[in-house]
Amino acid sequence: MTHEAGWAHAPGALRGPGWLREPTDPNALVPSLWSRTAHKVEGDLVVGGMPLADLAAEFNTPAYVLDEDDFRGRARAFRDAFADFDVYYAGKAFLCTEVARWVAEEGLHLDVCSNGELTVALRAGIDPSRIGYHGNNKSVPELRRAVAEGVGRIVVDSSAEIERVGQVAAELLAAGTISAPQGVMVRVTAGVEAHTHEFIATAHEDQKFGFSISNGDAFAAVRQVGGLSGLRLLGLHSHIGSQIFDTAGFEVAARRVLGLHARISSELGVTMPECDLGGGFGIAYTTQDDPSDPAQLATEMTKIVEHECRALGIEEPRLSIEPGRAIVGPAMCTVYTVGTVKPVTLDGGAVRTYVSVDGGMSDNIRTALYDADYSCTLANRHSAAPPVLARVVGKHCEAGDIVVRDEFLPADIAPGDLIAVPGTGAYCRSMSSNYNHALRPPVIAVRDGAARVVIRRETEDDLLATDVGAR
Incomplete structure (x- = not known):
């Protein structure tokens, strides 16, 4: 039986920050957080005319996706204003x-x-x-x-x-x-x-x-x-x-x-x-x-x-x-693949859902460094499941390896799903690292239904190029 005041007031419920509201539809985008061409088509997130699922299939994940029209539009807006x-x-x-x-x-x-x-x-x-x-x-x-x-x-x-x-x-x-x-x-x-x-x-x-x-x-x-x-x-x-x-x-x-x-x-x-x-x-x-x-x-x-x-x-x-x-900042998002979903029961019986993705603090250090807040969305399909409060975390060997501290995602989020995080254009790639010998992701520019690599994904050869003992 559903609690009459909603999930957040049920006994043992986990509460997020005061500003975060449970969405009516966890699939919906908040336009102010995304680049101007971002929208969903039957659940698939499309940026610059390119479905992120197609980009992930071609370029793998994690990957930074840069909306060229959005970048240029914001540059012109500052120039003209x-x-x-x-x-x-x-x-x-x-x-x-x-x-x-x-x-x-x-x-x-x-x-x-x-x-x-x-x-x-x-x-x-x-x-x-x-x-x-x-x-x-x-x-x-x-x-x-x-x-x-x-x-x-x-x-x-x-x-x-x-x-x-x-x-x-x-x-x-x-x-x-x-x-x-x-x-x-x-x-x-x-x-x-x-x-x-x-x-x-x-x-x-x-x-x-x-x-x-x-x-x-x-x-x-x-x-x-x-x-x-x-x-x-x-x-x-x-x-x-x-x-x-x-x-x-x-x-x-x-x-x-x-x-x-x-x-x-x-x-x-x-x-x-x-x-x-x-x-x-x-x-x-x-x-x-x-x-x-x-x-x-x-x-x-x-x-x-x-x-x-x-x-x-x-x-x-x-x-x-x-x-x-x-x-x-708003012109770029980062797309990840979900690897594991782990419900963790806390003191008092509340459950936190940990969603682990294939990147983390090596491609976005700001959450750990500045206590920064981010949002995210399921990017590869529409879900009819109710929203659940989740924490999106990375794959690094650090308890503080958090990408999105609190966000509502569909309750059926599962391994293999894609998650996209908006607003990652500023400092995420600039401050990225090879922590745990991770390979830094590519930057894929998208515009008018076409994609091109502007920074390629690092390879293990790149990683070992400065390691004298590996030669």
Whole structure:
């Protein structure tokens, strides 16, 4: 007999988080969590015109599936909404040669933060002047290459780095390798702590990035840059965190950063043409998330800057932002094959259903690292079974190897079924690993009913290529 208040109120029932509601139909998609072409046809999940079951049959699982139209559409939405800004795609979220080409074709700049990311950008044919280079510990060889290649801006993060890049630029100027001083931005910390996980909130004082505005370090850094002939000061750079859903934090940060901008102009007589407000715009991973769209963000951020500049009596600098997750995050999902389904009886008689898949923390570390929440759906068939609260876990030798902590799946979920997890475009492939000697999955781009591999699946030969003893 069914309990009159539903399964969640029955004796011994297992309750999920407060925001998670039992669905009427566990087969249905929540559109805000998925790429724009994702839909179901008689239970089969279709993305970019390709049934995931067909992709799994051809390319095996696990696999990342990248919706090209969705990626391009989100890139254009930021480009058009922020038409008076420079929009830098944050490559750290996910980058490969093909994606770098899409970024350029859609009129965006590209932000990189390592020599490897720079290599990908250059091989994709990105104009170096449209590349920004981040990082808190760039080496002399990295800086030398970036300057020699003509990278448009380097975001400096310490006094030592200012000296390094200044020396490198001066040497290359003297040698005739470059014809103008290297453009740099000074990264500042505005003392704004974004409402996010502490590991990804980056504007409070006690962390590794940037120069503090409040204690005078940022002003001193600007003065240091001004004393080096090889450098050209473009402006200040601020980043307040990640997975941010409103502009309240940007408002406080902009006030402090533009206040410093005005002080530098007044006291040092230096006019800085640019100002970067960073990225960190959030996406919907689950129904508890309610992100702003690019048009709304652009309207609010433009008003903030106009108001602050008017109050300070200064001209508005050329602004830039750095969306990464907000473009690629929803454009990708990960498809897995179910290996085992295990009901586990807990204290009090409640039962948790563990659904084990053929991937895990090697292809999505965010659940374990950030306590991140994800959603998922049965992807290969329609089920008439009632929903059951399940936990989707990986195959690694770790108790914390969880992919989706809590989600309703059909009660007849079984080995061989496919499960798809939305919102895996940002950081999942970028932070993937070979833990337990797992092979990293491929990235399959889909569009208009066609699929192509943009990053192939690793092989055991790849895995052993650096193992000297295996030769």
